Amino acid sequence: RKEVEQDPGPFNVPEGATVAFNCTYSNSASQSFFWYRQDCRKEPKLLMSVYSSGNEDGRFTAQLNRASQYISLLIRDSKLSDSATYLCVVNRGNTPLVFGKGTRLSVIA
C-alpha cells in the first residue's frame, strides 16, 4: 500500500461547481500535511498547508482528520484556471516529504 493515496481522477467539472478531493495516509506518525498544485508541464508549487482545525484560503478549504488519517481539499466556485493536478503531501518529520500521485482536475467552460 502506498503511504499517500489519492484518486487520480480526472475530475471534470463545470465552471462554478464545487469539487472535493480526498487523500489518505498510512503512517500515523505523520506530522504535517500540505496540498501542492502542479500545472501541466510545470513544477509543483505549495497551494496550502492543512491544519488540524481546518483552514480556508479564499475558495479553497483544507481539512485534516487524524483519527481516520485523511486529508481533504474543497474548491468552491471552480474557475478555468483551477485546472491542474493537486498533490497531497505528508511530512513525517526529519525525512523527505512524501507526495501522493496527484488528482487531476479539469474545469470546463
Added chain:
Amino acid sequence: NAGVTQTPKFQVLKTGQSMTLQCAQDMNHNSMYWYRQDPGMGLRLIYYSASEGTTDKGEVPNGYNVSRLNKREFSLRLESAAPSQTSVYFCASLRGRAVEQYFGPGTRLTVT
C-alpha cells in the same frame, strides 16, 4: 532571487551516454532533492541531501549518482543512460523544517 534553477531544460541522449543535471538554489536552504516524474507514477525521490556534505538514497536511486558540491548546488549524474531513464527531472530545496519545498522548472530528458 532566482529560487531553484536547473540546467539544461531539455536533453536528448543516446543509450549509454552520460550526463550531469545541474541544480542550484539561492535561498540558503539546507536540504536539496532530486525527483523524477513519469506519467501515472507521480514524483519519485531519487536522492536527497539533508545538509551540505551528506547524501542519501531515495526510492529509485539505481542508475544515478549525486554530488552536493556546496550548500547551493546539487547535481545528478547518469553514468550510462538507459531508455527507462526518459523522464522529467525536478530538483527541489527546503530550509530546515520550513513548510514550503521549492521546485526548479524541471529537465525533460529523452534517452533513445
